[in-house]
Amino acid sequence: HRLYDIFVERKQKGQKSFAVLIDPDKVNRSGLDELVRLAMDARVDYFLLGGSLVISNHLDDCVQHIKAQTDIPVILFPGSPSQVSKYADALLYLSLISGRNPELLIGQHVISAPVVKQSGLEIMPTGYMVIDGGAPTTVSYISNAAPIPADKNEIAMCTAMAGEMLGMKLIYMDAGSGARKPITESMIEKVAGTIEAPLIIGGGITEPEKAYRNCKAGADVIVVGNAIEKDPLLIKEIAAAVHSSRVNA
């Protein structure tokens, strides 16, 4: 029943998942209602909630509003230690293993540990890897850490391997929100081939075909934010592409 078990089970079955990323700052109530409705129709697997900058203060409201309408699990994707809501189902406990900024590797975790623990949320230790998306993204700027160059598949592979051996249960490779260039399939393939942990891929994915190819290359979960903010109807197409890419394990 734990969400992580579902991640693992789906991976074992070769079943691919689609997560819609919602930035609480960018949606109002009616927009949120529409997203939830579209996501339910499209059988979206998860909502990810968060962003590098959460300016407003309504994370709790946003989570509760979603939870009141749907069983789709809500997973926090915090850009900072303050983005914790006990109303969510789980939290990606991110350590920025692609960077060399100690604050994002362990510092902020120490500061927020009591709050995170008290939240009672299911904690998912996640090796977070930012890959160069072709132009500076918010995450690359805010993290004050160099992203992995887009063509350095070996660096990505070794980083993911190290993260997994350190005990991280998920690997999330992110080209950054609104990335000009999403992560290449060859990098996904290389990383997926060397780890057992479920692999989450996001950043700059705007087309169902790219989501499909990423899944075929080894992604287990596809995350899309920006493109859906621009065109919510994409939810259906991307969900269909991701779900049709099931690999027979």
Ligand code: 1GP
């Ligand atoms: C960003 O991976 C997510 O952290 C999603 O990126 O907004 O570009 O879809 P997009």
